[in-house]
Amino acid sequence: MTEASTDSPMIRVSAVDKYFGSSHVLRNVNLEIPHGQVVVVLGPSGSGKSTLCRVINRLETVDSGSILVDGKPLPEEGRALAELRADVGMVFQQFNLFAHKSVLDNVTLGPTKVRGLSRNQARQEGMRLLERVGIADQADKYPAQLSGGQQQRAAIARALAMRPKVMLFDEPTSALDPEMVSEVLEVMAGLAAEGMTMLVVSHEMGFARRAAHRVLFMADGEIVEDTTPEGFFEAPESERARDFLSRILTH
């Protein structure tokens, strides 16, 4: 979008602190994600990884520090913030599809109301995206009529319909039945392969190994390790990461 976009990282988080009441959920977090990088964030529950994901499009506010998306500081409330959010795709653990709208209408709502696309154009584009995530045959159904995996793929299509610069995934497979996890991960791996910048909060070790360029390990609100997938899984440096891996890999 801007001429400077290749010089600055897609996301820059500088010295961010965040409290929920008295609990310190993000502690002096610094992070730069270059264009096209796929970052998987791992960590025990309560480590702040979802919060890190949510502060980047300001679904949560930070108490101090700064966040830049594609070189631009995150605006306060208002139109500028809405415009930024349109450029940052977000996929939620609970899908959050609009329950009163068909799958296709979920996908076309943003493009028509925010991007100003005509209804026809948005529907064509929407169908193309639904085809890409493999649920074009479900376009006229309501979210409640779909399986969890189909709903999450529809949610990914809804985010992609805005043509985002970066995609945030907040535990996208954690609410899914095991047999539906792979269909969602496949869509995400496809996106990664196409060069989308992605921040993925997830427990899917296979996806981290296969699709990620970089793994962040968070504990108690801090980024404890910042390394490659191989480095993290084969030679974790910190005690906390080794402890975490031993707990999830023994089963």
Added chain:
Amino acid sequence: MQVLIANHGAYLSGIATTLWLCLYSGVLTLVVGTVIAGFRVSPLTPLRAFGTAWVTVFRNCPLVVVLFFMAFALPVLGLNASYFVFGTVGLALYTSAFVCEAIRSGINSVPAGQAEAARSIGLGFTQTLGLVILPQAVRSIIPPLGSVLIAMIKNSAIAGAFGVGGDLYMTGTRLSSAQGEAVVPVLIGVALGYLIITIPAGLLLGYVERKVAIAR
């Protein structure tokens, strides 16, 4: 019961006046109540404060006081209109506080993730509310809203007594006091007249509630 048959014309025109009063008031109160509910969930502190103040004033003032203010204080301030207009507006403003709270409870019944998803695709506050939240809130708003609107129809009797005149309640008062008819049959007629309005209103609301049902 002779009085009902002999004066059916007066009763019918009383029902008509009450119906018009309530239709105008009902539309106005739904619009005002929705806007105030929007204020109360707005991210802007001044709007939230205004909404809270509005509800506090109109929910806690007796309707009679609101109507007194409309009918006697506004003309002093140079605002003149017919009693019908004052009655309609006063009733609508008073009721809007209750409409607002019914709508707000509906807004709160929609899972927070729906608003987060709407904001995350770049919808602004008004779009999020109008396109995503309110359409889903309607279903849980209808039952409490129905009670509020039916209470409003009955409260219209107070507006009638304030000089709107010719409404159902005042028709009854006129028949019994001015024409000296027996009070009990006259009042039975008045009660039947209100039932003729409120029972279909309740049925209509039930129908709307079924129409807007959302599968989850």
